[in-house]
Amino acid sequence: MLISEFAKNKDIDFKNKDEIKAFNQIASRILNFQAKDLITKWDYELSKKEVTNFSKYWHRFLQGMPLAYITNTSYFYNSDIYVDKRVLIPRLETELLVEEAINFSKIHFSKEIPILADICSGSGAIGVSFLTEIENAFVFASDISKKALKVAKKNYERFDKESYSINHGDFLKPLIKSQIKANIIIINPPYISRNDVNISESTIKFEPHLALFCEDEGMFFYNQFFKLWKQVVNLEKPFMIALEFGFNQKEKIETLAKKHLKDFKWEIKKDYFKNWRYLIIS
Ligand SMILES: C[S@@+](CC[C@H](N)C(=O)[O-])C[C@H]1O[C@@H](n2cnc3c(N)ncnc32)[C@H](O)[C@@H]1O
CATH class of the missing domain: 1.10.260 (434 Repressor (Amino-terminal Domain))
Structure with missing residues (x-):
């Protein structure tokens, strides 16, 4: 035919x-x-x-299956990322986190190897895009989903084994356990409240719920983050931490930042669609 x-x-x-x-x-x-x-x-x-x-x-x-799952490909930042139903399809707004990390790295780590931690790494899209641009970097990726880590492994296979490690575990625990102090940390955790009604049918039907929803009305991982973050970052050198949050969480994030980041520089930024989306700490 x-x-x-x-x-x-x-x-x-x-x-x-x-x-x-x-x-x-x-x-x-x-x-x-x-x-x-x-x-x-x-x-x-x-x-x-x-x-x-x-x-x-x-x-x-x-x-109604998203094309990225049908074709097993999602183009993210600078790379084709393999995706299937085990991982969230990387979102356009997350690309700006990668851009922040790349710019920071070029300014502060042009002569040293930057260590980037990609927490809640899913398909590995963030770390893979960073390594594609900053070739001498080391990326520590971690996720609680063993299925997602298998996808990440497939995506990282294009790099030298020495330039990354893929780790299983809960939120910041694998990084704490490794005793690595990162220079750059990017976290795109699940942040949707279980009561949220603004989610597309296709997302609910096809994407892994572990990647989407969390407790405390979507604030669970940020609350954890502010208890633990100083254990995993190298405070003796320039550092940058970028967290993505939901378009309706700005006030809550700001309240946490004001409380916990009195001695640090931080700002909240908008995404391509003009929604408040990132907390950047440096
Ligand atoms: C919003 S997705 C982000 C995936 C990827 N970083 C991206 O931007 O496309 C959140 C990820 O967090 C992972 N996750 C959920 N609970 C976790 C936990 N307690 N510890 C570590 N990772 C977790 C999920 O498996 C999922 O891969």
């Missing part, structure tokens, strides 16, 4: 941008085309196996 016939059979609506994008990306995943080349491949003859796979993936798209 030709691709053009397949598209006709499936009743694909080429006026619908989402359908065009999905069709292109699924085709490029199954057929190893560049998505942009599809336009020149309409007379490509699909094998039986390709028709079966294409149908299966198209069905998933129609069921």
